[in-house]
Amino acid sequence: xxxxxxxxxxxxxxxxxxxxxxxxxxxxxxxxxxxxxxxxxxxxxxxxxxxxxxxxxxxxxxxxxxxxxxxxxxxxxxxxxxxxxxxxxxxxxxxxxxxxxxxxxxxxxxxxxxxxxxxxxxxxxxxxxxxxxxxxxxxxxxxxxxxxxxxxxxxxxxxxxxxxxxxxxxxxxxxxxxxxxxxxxxxxxxxxxxxxxxxxxxxxxxxxxxxxxxx
Amino acid sequence: xxxxxxxxxxxxxxxxxxxxxxxxxxxxxxxxxxxxxxxxxxxxxxxxxxxxxxxxxxxxxxxxxxxxxxxxxxxxxxxxxxxxxxxxxxxxxxxxxxxxxxx
Amino acid sequence: xxxxxxxxxxxxxxxxxxxxxxxxxxxxxxxxxxxxxxxxxxxxxxxxxxxxxxxxxxxxxxxxxxxxxxxxxxxxxxxxxxxxxxxxxxxxxxxxxxxxxxxxxxxxxxxxxxxxxxxxxxxxxxxxxxxxxxxxxxxxxxxxxxxxxxxxxxxxxxxxxxxxxxxxxxxxxxxxxxxxxxxxxxxxxxxxxxxxxxxxxxxxxxxxxxxxxxxxxxxxxxxxxxxxxxxxxxxxxxxxxxxxxxxxxxxxxxxxxxxxxxxxxxxxxxx
Amino acid sequence: xxxxxxxxxxxxxxxxxxxxxxxxxxxxxxxxxxxxxxxxxxxxxxxxxxxxxxxxxxxxxxxxxxxxxxxxxxxxxxxxxxxxxxxxxxxxxxxxxxxxxxxxxxxxxxxxxxxxxxxxxxxxxxxxxxxxxxxxxxxxxxxxxxxxxxxxxxx
Numbered sequence: 137x138x139x140x141x142x143x144x145x146x147x148x149x150x151x152x153x154x155x156x157x158x159x160x161x162x163x164x165x166x167x168x169x170x171x172x173x174x175x176x177x178x179x180x181x182x183x184x185x186x187x188x189x190x191x192x193x194x195x196x197x198x199x200x201x202x203x204x205x206x207x208x209x210x211x212x213x214x215x216x217x218x219x220x221x222x223x224x225x226x227x228x229x230x231x232x233x234x235x236x237x238x239x240x241x242x243x244x245x246x247x248x249x250x251x252x253x254x255x256x257x258x259x260x261x262x263x264x265x266x267x268x269x270x271x272x273x274x275x276x277x278x279x280x281x282x283x284x285x286x287x288x289x290x291x292x293x294x295x296x297x298x299x300x301x302x303x304x305x306x307x308x309x310x311x312x313x314x315x316x317x318x319x320x321x322x323x324x325x326x327x328x329x330x331x332x333x334x335x336x337x338x339x340x341x342x343x344x345x346x347x348x349x350x351x
Numbered sequence: 352x353x354x355x356x357x358x359x360x361x362x363x364x365x366x367x368x369x370x371x372x373x374x375x376x377x378x379x380x381x382x383x384x385x386x387x388x389x390x391x392x393x394x395x396x397x398x399x400x401x402x403x404x405x406x407x408x409x410x411x412x413x414x415x416x417x418x419x420x421x422x423x424x425x426x427x428x429x430x431x432x433x434x435x436x437x438x439x440x441x442x443x444x445x446x447x448x449x450x451x452x453x454x
Numbered sequence: 455x456x457x458x459x460x461x462x463x464x465x466x467x468x469x470x471x472x473x474x475x476x477x478x479x480x481x482x483x484x485x486x487x488x489x490x491x492x493x494x495x496x497x498x499x500x501x502x503x504x505x506x507x508x509x510x511x512x513x514x515x516x517x518x519x520x521x522x523x524x525x526x527x528x529x530x531x532x533x534x535x536x537x538x539x540x541x542x543x544x545x546x547x548x549x550x551x552x553x554x555x556x557x558x559x560x561x562x563x564x565x566x567x568x569x570x571x572x573x574x575x576x577x578x579x580x581x582x583x584x585x586x587x588x589x590x591x592x593x594x595x596x597x598x599x600x601x602x603x604x605x606x607x608x609x610x611x612x613x614x615x616x617x618x619x620x621x622x623x624x625x626x627x628x629x630x631x632x633x634x635x636x637x638x639x640x641x642x643x644x645x646x647x648x649x650x651x652x653x654x655x656x657x658x659x660x661x662x663x664x665x666x667x668x669x670x671x672x673x674x675x676x677x678x679x680x681x682x683x684x685x686x687x688x689x690x691x692x693x694x695x696x697x698x699x700x701x702x703x704x705x706x707x708x709x710x711x712x713x714x715x716x717x718x719x720x721x722x723x724x725x
Numbered sequence: 726x727x728x729x730x731x732x733x734x735x736x737x738x739x740x741x742x743x744x745x746x747x748x749x750x751x752x753x754x755x756x757x758x759x760x761x762x763x764x765x766x767x768x769x770x771x772x773x774x775x776x777x778x779x780x781x782x783x784x785x786x787x788x789x790x791x792x793x794x795x796x797x798x799x800x801x802x803x804x805x806x807x808x809x810x811x812x813x814x815x816x817x818x819x820x821x822x823x824x825x826x827x828x829x830x831x832x833x834x835x836x837x838x839x840x841x842x843x844x845x846x847x848x849x850x851x852x853x854x855x856x857x858x859x860x861x862x863x864x865x866x867x868x869x870x871x872x873x874x875x876x877x878x879x880x
Contacts, residue, residue, distance in 0.1 A: 165621025246879015252694030493804035
């Protein structure tokens with residue numbers, strides 16, 4: 137389905153029949169979108185802190201993705217991809233591949249960053265990458281999700297060239313630099329993971345000793 | 352006293368199958384509350400099932416039996432209309448008995 | 455452009471190749487999970503709560519010492535059979551689209567004389583602290599078991615709520631860029647081992663909606679739809695919505711509309 | 726399947742109601758309840774638990790089965806059962822090797838009660854589950870690994 141859309145937009149753009157419009161014909165919420173935004177914003181408890189409420193703010197990528205149900209026209213998509221690529225920052229040391237054992241831990245952790253009053257995470261709780269929620273990685277972990285593609289044998293298949301290492305780092309840092317409106321979070325952009333933590337996950341994916349590649 | 356149990360008992364070919372669902376917290380004594388304090392252990396320690404006056408199962412539980420315990424077992428005998436009684440008591444001294452009719 | 459297209463195609467081919475190699479292992483895992491779920495189905499602790507809710511429904515309570523037996527959940531006073539399956543809907547007396555929980559609270563306030571803050575203080579249970587609302591909703595839900603979900607959203611106010619729910623469904627924000635759609639907008643995906651379902655389709659929304667309220671073994675409690683959706687927002691790392699907030703009712707209306715026609719199987723039991 | 730279950734519940738609800746009516750303390754608790762085996766439930770390791778149960782080192786037996794899924798979707802509720810074709814079984818126990826205290830439950834089976842008991846247990850992590858039975862005064866054991874998986878959104 138998604139591929140079909142991509143094809144459609146790619147082809148129509150290639151033939152110069154611009155698919156770009158200011159608004160899609162079937163934007164979610166239709167004529168009530170504005171009302172819905174207001175209602176959504178006013179639906180939260182008044183004792184949520186300002187800092188928490190700021191999490192509802194949307195950048196251009198989020199807004200556009202919502203408007204187009206995560207399938208923006210190609211031209212808009214490319215614009216967002218450029219915008220997101222420009223946000224990528226690298227660790228001070230410059231080394232993009234870290235410790236796969238640390239990465240293995242981060243890949244399994246799905247907690248951290250929960251707010252609110254019912255089940256918030258305690259301060260300082262480790263924020264993981266939660267990679268297994270969506271991806272298959274090490275063979276021995278059977279409880280993996282399928283929202284994203286399987287990354288088993290990631291390094292074994294792609295090798296450990298500098299390009300691959302940089303690609304993995306960039307993708308985790310800001311997934312939208314490659315595919316606008318992908319389901320994957322922008323871990324680096326939001327400082328969900330530090331650049332160092334990202335290098336550990338890169339190692340988990342690429343290091344030949346990592347269970348992603350070894351088994 | 353706790354909430355009522357759900358007891359089902361059915362006889363088939365001379366064997367009565369009993370299924371019991373008990374309403375109980377079954378706190379392990381190892382869980383921490385939101386403030387970080389240990390929640391004291393609170394769990395059923397003993398559960399006995401009787402067919403009329405005859406004990407058909409007598410069990411002891413530790414805190415690793417799941418919350419709202421479930422139990423299923425079978426015994427020879429029992430007839431439609433006869434009574435099954437299940438009683439439990441917990442480590443705080445609370446207890447409860449419920450009965451059901453074999454169907 | 456062409457290069458990009460090729461990249462996508464190669465990507466898809468690689469994924470397909472992987473899918474084949476893990477299929478055998480996956481189907482074994484799926485079989486064992488099915489076994490697990492089946493073993494839980496016979497003996498659902500939600501049944502204990504349903505009995506409790508039945509008692510609460512007919513018990514004279516509150517300042518007015520009245521039962522809830524005259525509560526109108528949309529099919530007329532006291533008519534419970536199938537009532538849950540046709541909510542949320544527009545109510546003339548309040549001029550609002552209400553879900554089962556907001557309507558139940560409305561009844562507790564108007565019929566029994568409770569203050570809203572009082573009855574909603576314990577809107578969900580905690581270990582050792584029961585929730586009357588949870589028990590009542592389990593009981594009301596069970597009265598729709600076997601009935602088809604029917605929320606056509608034909609009243610203009612209902613249609614508007616469904617549309618606003620759709621807006622929220624696709625709205626992305628927060629430190630993980632989440633919306634409902636990223637996990638629940640595609641076919642055949644799962645998170646960890648849990649099937650997600652495409653909530654924009656009848657099948658997906660139906661599978662999801664028909665089993666609520668549901669006993670969650672990971673929580674040791676029955677969750678109502680309000681609890682389910684408020685927790686989705688927690689998982690999205692958003693701030694906490696008000697209980698009975700319009701945004702939650704809007705999402706429910708959108709999802710029930712999509713699920714319309716699906717036969718209810720409630721109370722459910724799940725991870 | 727769910728609807729089927731509901732039918733069962735409905736037809737059995739008369740019995741449940743009876744249970745409720747009879748509930749209010751008509752039958753006094755404590756009768757026939759044996760003393761809780763504190764030593765066995767407090768024991769940590771498998772070996773200590775078996776010792777406290779007076780089982781020593783039981784022989785493995787193919788005639789004892791631990792039933793349950795290979796994979797649990799959540800560790801808080803794991804359905805497990807014990808079944809055995811050995812003669813004269815008077816006691817059955819369920820042990821979870823990697824739990825803080827291995828012993829989960831014991832069942833004394835009077836004559837006429839089948840060696841076929843099912844319950845649900847908590848598991849902190851993937852572990853071997855052991856079924857212990859006492860047949861003709863001797864102890865036998867069987868084991869099965871149940872994998873406990875992380876699930877859902879992850880937190």
